Amino acid sequence: MLNSPQDWPEPIVRVQSLSETCVDSIPDTYIKPPSHRPSSSSSFTTTNIPIIDLSPLYASDPEARAATLAQILDACNDWGFFQIVNHGVSHALMDAARETWRAFFHLPMDIKQAYANSPKTYEGYGSRLGVEKGAILDWSDYYYLHYLPLCLKDYDKWPALPPSCRDVFDEYGREVVKLCGRLMKVLSLNLGLHEGFLQNAFGGEDIGACLRVNFYPKCPKPELTLGLSSHSDPGGMTLLLPDDQVPGLQVRKSGDWITVKPLPHAFIVNIGDQIQVISNARYKSVEHRVIVNSDKERVSLAFFYNPKSDIPIQPAKELVTPHTPPLYPAMTFDQYRLFIRLKGPRGKSQVESLTTTTS
Numbered sequence: 001m002l003n004s005p006q007d008w009p010e011p012i013v014r015v016q017s018l019s020e021t022c023v024d025s026i027p028d029t030y031i032k033p034p035s036h037r038p039s040s041s042s043s044f045t046t047t048n049i050p051i052i053d054l055s056p057l058y059a060s061d062p063e064a065r066a067a068t069l070a071q072i073l074d075a076c077n078d079w080g081f082f083q084i085v086n087h088g089v090s091h092a093l094m095d096a097a098r099e100t101w102r103a104f105f106h107l108p109m110d111i112k113q114a115y116a117n118s119p120k121t122y123e124g125y126g127s128r129l130g131v132e133k134g135a136i137l138d139w140s141d142y143y144y145l146h147y148l149p150l151c152l153k154d155y156d157k158w159p160a161l162p163p164s165c166r167d168v169f170d171e172y173g174r175e176v177v178k179l180c181g182r183l184m185k186v187l188s189l190n191l192g193l194h195e196g197f198l199q200n201a202f203g204g205e206d207i208g209a210c211l212r213v214n215f216y217p218k219c220p221k222p223e224l225t226l227g228l229s230s231h232s233d234p235g236g237m238t239l240l241l242p243d244d245q246v247p248g249l250q251v252r253k254s255g256d257w258i259t260v261k262p263l264p265h266a267f268i269v270n271i272g273d274q275i276q277v278i279s280n281a282r283y284k285s286v287e288h289r290v291i292v293n294s295d296k297e298r299v300s301l302a303f304f305y306n307p308k309s310d311i312p313i314q315p316a317k318e319l320v321t322p323h324t325p326p327l328y329p330a331m332t333f334d335q336y337r338l339f340i341r342l343k344g345p346r347g348k349s350q351v352e353s354l355t356t357t358t359s
């Protein structure tokens with residue numbers, strides 16, 4: 001079986017350090033082939049992903065609630081991505097989380113290097129996804145850590161600095177997990193199933209949750225590279241807290257790349273591959289990528305809400321019929337996530353390669 005190697009195939013270079021030394025060019029290892037560069041097929045548009053007010057989910061007006069569920073259903077069908085407002089998470093906490101992590105990335109390099117990660121678990125301070133020698137890399141550094149299950153939560157692998165980092169992220173994780181639980185209920189009801197359905201399929205109480213903080217330094221040649229290459233999120237559902245000042249996330253929509261205009265204090269929600277699999281493709285994960293720019297750094301917090309990692313994830317029997325046979329074989333999330341950990345971000349190639357029906 002595939003296994004993760006102990007170490008990276010090439011010495012790690014921090015993109016943040018490159019950004020400080022490269023004034024008018026970038027190393028070849030970051031230059032994408034022309035078809036992957038940002039300018040190809042991104043069109044100027046005022047289109048944005050849907051913005052959905054969640055306050056009816058916290059109140060008791062059944063009609064308003066049904067209308068919100070319908071908006072979420074449409075957003076999932078049309079985009080696989082939406083922004084949520086009135087989501088119940090304190091704005092001050094959102095700002096504190098993002099700014100604390102920004103401060104981490106502005107600490108001296110030797111402090112950050114103490115948390116350098118390896119491809120074995122990816123936990124810690126990292127600068128590449130995937131272990132293929134000679135791969136073209138993305139223009140970003142990141143920090144990856146586990147929040148759940150509790151047996152994987154290890155404060156020693158979380159930064160000790162800034163001093164507030166652990167407390168702030170603990171509280172943030174608690175609030176975001178609650179919010180994800182609510183959204184999972186909505187997604188279940190929108191499949192015509194009982195509200196606990198997806199949570200059960202994810203392993204009930206034993207779900208996984210992890211955070212990737214992305215740091216996209218300024219780039220002198222933003223037209224030649226990407227901050228994060230096209231991918232769908234391998235996990236269940238993602239709650240992204242974007243930079244409030246700097247756009248960068250692009251979502252694929254009918255062959256175009258749409259740049260998301262983040263609304264202050266909104267979260268961006270997207271469906272991951274595991275929900276596509278369980279729902280037998282009633283929900284679809286959607287490709288997205290990140291562009292960088294030459295005058296502003298960008299920080300984002302991607303919170304991944306995932307199934308328990310060692311149980312089989314497969315199309316739910318409730319959604320399999322003679323007309324809709326199962327599209328995917330059963331696989332644990334531990335197995336599934338090896339692909340991106342070995343190969344790096346590759347569009348939707350993984351989930352698409354699993355489709356079992358042939359025509």
Ligand code: OGA
Nearest residue numbers: 212214233249290300302
């Ligand atoms: C991710 C991701 C988008 C962003 O971390 O998976 O898609 O805007 N991030 O940083």
Ligand code: NI
Nearest residue numbers: 231232233288
């Ligand atoms: Ni993503």
